[in-house]
Amino acid sequence: MNPARLLTGTEDARQPSESDVGKAMASRVAGVRLTAIICVLLVPILLLSHLTLSNLRNDMTITDREITGVHLANIVMPVAIGLAEGSLGPQEGAEMLAKGGSAAQALGLQTAFGELRGRTAQPKISTGEKLAHIVRFIGLLGTESFLLLDADAETQFLGQTNVQNLPDLLQSFHGLHATLQDSIASSGIDSTELKMLLYRLGGLGQSIERTRNSVVRAQANSNDVSVYDTALELVGDISDDVKVTFDVIADAQPGAEWLSLTMISQQTLDPKKKYRLERAMWDQTMLRLSHLLGARASSLRNQLYFTMGIAALCVLLGAGAAILMFRSTLRRLDHVELAKQQADTARLEAEAMADRVAQVNDDVTALNRDLADKMLRLKEAQDELVKRGRMEQLGQLTATVAHEIRNPLGAVRTSAFLLERKIRDKGLGVEAQIERINKGVTRCDNIITQLLDYSRTKQLTCRAENLDDWLAAAVEEDAQTLPQVVEITCTLGLGNLEVPFDPSRLRRAVINLMNNACEAMVGTGDDPSRFNTAHPRLEISSFRDGPDAVIRVSDNGPGISPENLVKIREPLYTTKSFGTGLGLPAVEKILEQHGGHLRIGSVVGKGSQFDIHLPIEGHEQSFTEAA
16 A cells, blocks of 8 residues: 555545635736836846946046046156256156156056156256157146046146146246357357247247136136136246246347346246246146045045945845735735645544654665665775776786686687597587687687786887888788788888887787777678678778877778767777777877877778877886786
8 A cells, every 4th residue: 555645645625726726826926026027127227327337437447547647747747847947867857757657557658658767867868858758748648647638627627737738838938948048158149049039938928828728717617716826826927027038038139248138047037936936836736636636536436335325225125125025925825824734634644654654764764874875985985996096906806817717718728729639520510619619718818918908017128120011010910810801901101110119019009909990890700791891991001200100000990989989098998799998098008108199080980090109219118017
């Protein structure tokens, strides 16, 4: 009697009604639908949050890049002013620039910055050329750090002031002052020098006007216009002195005395005063620019945290709402309570059989536990045996088999030989049985030989011989033991090339490959109806492949399937109904001892190809006879 049937026999009368089942299903469907709706509503919120977060991260990256650009500019521009006013030497300027290496690398300007440092450190380059190179670098810095492309108008105009106008103003003033000093040194002024001075003054005036315009525009777009008052006053001071100088030089005549020029140079265009004004203006505008970028970075971080918090809150609220709705629908599942009552009733009705079923269950559980424990221990033992060397045990077993079986096999072979001699030509009709005995003994002997070839590693006795001559003799001798139906060809292509090898071990490898090919095509060769190949053909050839001499054994048999091709190198793997599965691994071990290797190629339906690669140069052996 089936206990399970007894346990469930009374349940049919207590199954829930169709209306109860329908209500339960409707409640579950409603809960799933509500959950799906909430999840769908969360998708656009999450997408919008993702886009917002991506934009904020992008804006933070740009802002950080601009802050890095401001930091690098605050290193480069003071060096330019110091070089212009002569307070810094070439080496001092290069040492100050070294502080901006990491910032330049962050902006991808390490090459241009390295060139700038190199030029600054060279005393042979004039200050004007160094200033020109610094001005170009600061302009490149403004582009690469996005200061000139900022979306905020005030920040953009401040960047324009600091990375374009002020460096250009510094270069223009230095050029004017240098030209003026040249004129003073000549103790007079000719028409060419006068024109050059006026040209320099005009360029300086344009630089001042551009600076003034950019500061005015920044002030117009600022929410704190008072911070620009000092900067505009500094621009006005520089502009007034330039106007006075322009009027004096414009009234000068060629040949003017150097005294008036000296007064202009020392008083109206005092370099120390002008460079001090430019440094003060640079500090004013850079301070404002740094403040704006810092405030923006802080605001972006706050927005990022706020957006992430809102997104997380929406997800939590949505998930919580879904869980609550789903749980509220589950409360309506009265079928759960009905099923519980039904289970209690069935339990009471089955108490009569409880002891027996419990005993059976306990026994089965104990057996299952014991079986699982034994299987686990068996697997662990198997894994341990594999780790310690399965092939080592196979070698010991093979040595025992060879010792215990080969002697009886020799006695059987000798007895069969004596019987064959005694009954020869007597017409007893037992010749076929004796032949079967001989074939069986030969087959057993071959199996033992394969096991020994794989499990025992003999030390090679290599000598350099003509490989083609040896191969021809070996194939001719071994062909006598192969099925006569197989057509065997031998093509030699090594000429007189001598290769170091062990003749007996290499012969075992070639014989194994030839036997495998014949067995794949015709089996034992005694039943044509069972041949896999209509016209079996075995080709043995030799040729040179780079540093290797190659012996190729190919056939036109059925070929090897891709799934078997990846397994045939594994020990004990075979697709034949006979054999040990150690023939091919034994071949690979023999070639490994020679320092060579085996390559296998096969096409299903067209045949297989086995290439024995032997190094032409000698191979040092370190193998010893296994115990």
